[in-house]
Amino acid sequence: MDITSFILSILSWLAPLIVIGIIVLVIVSKVRSASQKYLGMSPSQAMELINKGVKEEATTPKGITALSEMYGPAITRDFPEIGYKGMEVKARNAIVAILNAIMNKNAESLKASEYTQDLINKVNNRITTLNANNEKEIFNNIKIHRCGIASYQNKSKEATARFEISLQYEYAKVSEEKADSAKPALMQTAYSVTLAYKQDLHEQTTSIVFSSNCPNCGAPIDASAKGKKCPYCGSGITEIADRIWLVNDFNLVK
Incomplete structure (x- = not known):
């Protein structure tokens, strides 16, 4: 060439x-x-x-709806046994417990005395989906920035309070095999946690219905009743002290 x-x-x-x-x-x-x-x-x-x-997105807390000044006094008035602060603490503890239950794939850690069966089923369904895909969700170092109430309703036989919670955690969704070596990334999120008041819990469509009964005549008493006597038979009744607020739902807001 x-x-x-x-x-x-x-x-x-x-x-x-x-x-x-x-x-x-x-x-x-x-x-x-x-x-x-x-x-x-x-x-x-x-x-x-x-x-x-x-970077700022990963370190700046999410904004939430917080109407504590509006609803706080009403809640404390209607339910002095727990008060607004007690409900806020319950909501804060609930979101941490729920995320840990998902991470550990252990819905049984959510006690029926504190969570409705609907919520436990919701967590179980999420765990079932993760298992079906051989995946694991990791929520490490959960930190709550702020918690506030977004809505509150106390009707004749129904009472609900929805809180919004701004929090951060180190998150990853990986296969089970890579869970131990995963490097979760810092994430800012906001969740809603709904609390529902119950004496006897019944489900009607998407609502939670609450009722209690006079120990003498069995007549129904409003959930928000303040009286010391049954309005039907006049029997003296102790103001309901065992009022229970159960965690009824949670959702990712943003």
Whole structure:
């Protein structure tokens, strides 16, 4: 092969690479030009800004609806046995317990004396899905930033209080085999936790119905009754002291 043929052979191999190189340079130039034109910064500056935004997203607590000043006094008035602060503590403890139950795949850790069967079933269903996919959800180092009540209803035979909770944790969803070596990432989230008051718990569609009865005549007494006497037979009754608020639901808000 003479020198001319050799050079032509080399050029035939280099030509596609040269074309690709030119295309890449053109694309980079256009990206740089567009970034400067529309963002007023270079691509490296834009990327730095994006990375900064991602970091802030992982460290900035989520906002929540907190109407404690509106509903707190009403709750304490209607249910002095537990009061608003007691309900808030219950909501805070509940979200931590629920996330740990999911991570440990142990819905049985949620006691029936504190959680409704609907909620326990909801956690069980999530665990069942994880097992079916051979996956594990990790919630490490849970930290609550803020908790506030978003809504409260106390009707004749129904009482519910929905709290929103801003929290952070280190999260990962991985296969069971990789769970021990997983490196969870810091995440900011907000959950709602609904508490439901019950004497005798019954389910009607999506509502929780509560009732109690006079120990003498058996007549129904309103959940919010404050009287010391049965309105039907007049028998003296002790104001209901064993009022129980069960954790009825939880949902990821954002």
